[in-house]
Amino acid sequence: MPPPPEPQRHGRPGFAALFAALPVAVIVVDPDSRIAHANGLAEQLLNLSERLMLGQPLAAILPLPDAPHRRDGHGFAVYDTVITTPHGPKIRVDFVEAEIPDHAGWRAITLHSAGPSRRLAHGPERSAGARVAIGAAAMLAHEIKNPLSGIRGAAQLLNGGELTTLITTEVDRIAALIDRMQDFSDTRPLPLAAENIYPLLTHARGVALAGFARGITIEERFDPSLPPARINRDALLQIIINLLKNARLAVQQERNPRILLTTAYRHGMSVSIEGQAERLPLPIEICVIDNGPGAPSDIVDHLFDPFVSGRREGQGLGLALVDKLVRDMSGIIQYSREGYPEMTVLRLLLPRARA
Numbered sequence: 001m002p003p004p005p006e007p008q009r010h011g012r013p014g015f016a017a018l019f020a021a022l023p024v025a026v027i028v029v030d031p032d033s034r035i036a037h038a039n040g041l042a043e044q045l046l047n048l049s050e051r052l053m054l055g056q057p058l059a060a061i062l063p064l065p066d067a068p069h070r071r072d073g074h075g076f077a078v079y080d081t082v083i084t085t086p087h088g089p090k091i092r093v094d095f096v097e098a099e100i101p102d103h104a105g106w107r108a109i110t111l112h113s114a115g116p117s118r119r120l121a122h123g124p125e126r127s128a129g130a131r132v133a134i135g136a137a138a139m140l141a142h143e144i145k146n147p148l149s150g151i152r153g154a155a156q157l158l159n160g161g162e163l164t165t166l167i168t169t170e171v172d173r174i175a176a177l178i179d180r181m182q183d184f185s186d187t188r189p190l191p192l193a194a195e196n197i198y199p200l201l202t203h204a205r206g207v208a209l210a211g212f213a214r215g216i217t218i219e220e221r222f223d224p225s226l227p228p229a230r231i232n233r234d235a236l237l238q239i240i241i242n243l244l245k246n247a248r249l250a251v252q253q254e255r256n257p258r259i260l261l262t263t264a265y266r267h268g269m270s271v272s273i274e275g276q277a278e279r280l281p282l283p284i285e286i287c288v289i290d291n292g293p294g295a296p297s298d299i300v301d302h303l304f305d306p307f308v309s310g311r312r313e314g315q316g317l318g319l320a321l322v323d324k325l326v327r328d329m330s331g332i333i334q335y336s337r338e339g340y341p342e343m344t345v346l347r348l349l350l351p352r353a354r355a
Contacts, residue, residue: 035053077094195229197231204237212245218244222262227284230351240261250344261288261289282349282350
């Protein structure tokens with residue numbers, strides 16, 4: 001006779017069930033730097049069972065990526081790094097290590113696969129896309145804007161009326177679109193300087209509350225100890241205003257709309273830069289968070305590409321311009337859905353000013 005089916009368990013799941021169900025590879029390390037737990041996705045990624053990993057030195061299973069700015073007692077993260085594992089293939093991941101509160105020496109390590117959907121700002125694919133956008137913007141501006149001036153002038157010579165107004169309004173709208181596209185064709189390096197980001201964040205929030213986000217609370221969760229960032233003031237202000245506009249549009253159908261503006265210092269955060277041997281530390285984090293529905297799944301991997309938009313009336317230039325300005329400051333921008341309930345997070349990571 002076949003064995004009786006396992007009884008269904010009800011009630012709150014225990015630690016083992018929750019840990020196994022996590023949708024990201026996780027390794028728990030004890031104070032002696034030995035592996036205490038590894039979930040199923042970690043087993044798949046490292047090509048080893050948890051039973052074989054338990055009690056092994058972490059370095060023997062998962063060598064730590066280079067992180068010159070790592071500090072003992074603090075978590076750290078390294079984005080888009082390649083790790084050669086002793087028992088499996090090379091893996092390309094976002095490596096994040098966090099201290100476990102109230103348990104001295106215990107750490108949790110998460111490994112996020114850095115596949116095509118990881119929208120970092122310093123890859124050859126991203127650079128190629130930027131060059132295409134720059135070329136298209138310059139060409140269209142030259143070929144379209146001059147004839148538009150002629151059309152507008154001819155319309156003004158007519159006798160007026162509704163048709164003339166329609167023509168001039170549409171010409172002005174197209175000219176404004178071309179002006180925005182020309183922002184992509186400016187390849188001059190941005191002047192960067194050490195700046196306190198908080199006056200800029202306060203100003204951007206004030207602009208939003210006085211205009212497009214009137215009537216909506218923009219919550220602030222700031223780390224007051226952030227050091228100066230190496231940025232361009234005008235570029236960062238434009239970035240934050242654009243992201244707040246994007247968040248406002250995202251929550252317009254929500255019954256209880258929420259927008260958050262947060263900052264944090266991320267020890268050990270760094271990214272590879274094309275053509276440079278050393279990784280660039282990016283510890284200054286600014287997030288614009290909203291409780292809207294997020295981007296459609298079919299455009300997430302192309303969210304920062306020009307002319308890609310999740311809104312029918314969108315032009316697909318806002319986030320593309322944000323991406324260009326962030327790259328011009330040697331930073332990165334990322335999109336994710338995080339938390340419970342899920343919220344949309346647009347995360348800026350920027351370099352700290354040199355001491």
